[in-house]
Amino acid sequence: MDHPSIQVLTSLFSQSGRLSANGREEVYDCPMCGGLGKLHFNRAGGKWYCFKEGRGGVLPQMGYSPGSPEITRGRQEVAYYAPDFRRLDDQYHPTQRPFYQYLFSRHCTLEVIRWFRMSYARAGLYKGYVILQVPVGDYFVGRKVLDGPGPKYLNAPLSKRGVICPTFTRPVDEAVIVEGVFDAISVGRVGPAIAILGKTLDHDQRVAIQGLVKSRIILLLDRDAWKEVMLVGGALALFLNVVHSAPPQGKDPGTMELEELKALPWSHCDEHVNWQS
Numbered sequence: 628m629d630h631p632s633i634q635v636l637t638s639l640f641s642q643s644g645r646l647s648a649n650g651r652e653e654v655y656d657c658p659m660c661g662g663l664g665k666l667h668f669n670r671a672g673g674k675w676y677c678f679k680e681g682r683g684g685v686l687p688q689m690g691y692s693p694g695s696p697e698i699t700r701g702r703q704e705v706a707y708y709a710p711d712f713r714r715l716d717d718q719y720h721p722t723q724r725p726f727y728q729y730l731f732s733r734h735c736t737l738e739v740i741r742w743f744r745m746s747y748a749r750a751g752l753y754k755g756y757v758i759l760q761v762p763v764g765d766y767f768v769g770r771k772v773l774d775g776p777g778p779k780y781l782n783a784p785l786s787k788r789g790v791i792c793p794t795f796t797r798p799v800d801e802a803v804i805v806e807g808v809f810d811a812i813s814v815g816r817v818g819p820a821i822a823i824l825g826k827t828l829d830h831d832q833r834v835a836i837q838g839l840v841k842s843r844i845i846l847l848l849d850r851d852a853w854k855e856v857m858l859v860g861g862a863l864a865l866f867l868n869v870v871h872s873a874p875p876q877g878k879d880p881g882t883m884e885l886e887e888l889k890a891l892p893w894s895h896c897d898e899h900v901n902w903q904s
């Protein structure tokens with residue numbers, strides 16, 4: 628039997644829960660007593676309590692050893708108050724509908740949803756955001772889906788140094804470099820893509836790209852980013868063959884049509900390398 632903290636965390640991930648009458652706690656079926664008791668969880672203090680068993684505890688905020696994705700996710704959730712991640716998965720549920728609608732409009736298939744271990748938040752700081760976890764490391768991107776206050780993107784409160792977001796894991800000959808993760812998802816329909824999560828490239832990101840791309844880069848930043856194109860392109864050109872491209876007028880890589888993406892200056896394009904681990 629797992630440690631109670633792990634069981635409590637698992638419940639937070641796997642159940643939909645509800646708010647208590649006073650609105651201060653979340654209520655789940657207790658994992659320790661077979662769903663017969665109610666598990667109350669106070670997110671602000673990390674405290675949990677089962678009324679049937681008359682026992683409770685406090686989730687250790689940073690005490691987990693890294694490794695298992697569940698623990699990583701739990702740590703993000705508890706430590707950053709990125710509350711109430713609901714995983715998007717193959718089990719379509721009506722409450723997930725706005726999220727699926729948004730994701731499908733951004734060319735996310737279930738394969739892509741799984742690739743980025745997507746989830747969504749229905750409460751707390753990240754309420755109304757879809758969370759996309761980068762394939763390696765703890766960094767995640769939050770994209771607002773529902774109307775409401777807050778910025779369009781709310782990413783992990785972690786350093787972005789060295790973080791890239793590729794659509795593939797095995798080294799390829801050629802890949803497209805884009806700014807945002809949804810740009811990469813869009814381009815990923817026709818060939819390998821890497822998002823650098825912005826318009827700049829740090830040293831560690833450049834090293835990571837070098838580890839994934841063997842010979843050729845197609846640089847496809849947004850149309851307004853010509854200065855950054857020179858800087859990013861220049862840094863990559865020291866090590867790789869760099870070809871510059873740009874989205875058509877009025878578009879960005881995330882809104883380009885399939886035919887427009889296929890018309891990029893690929894030496895060959897291979898969609899089959901995407902979404903493979």
Ligand SMILES: [Zn+2]
Nearest residue numbers: 657660664677
């Ligand atoms: Zn219980």
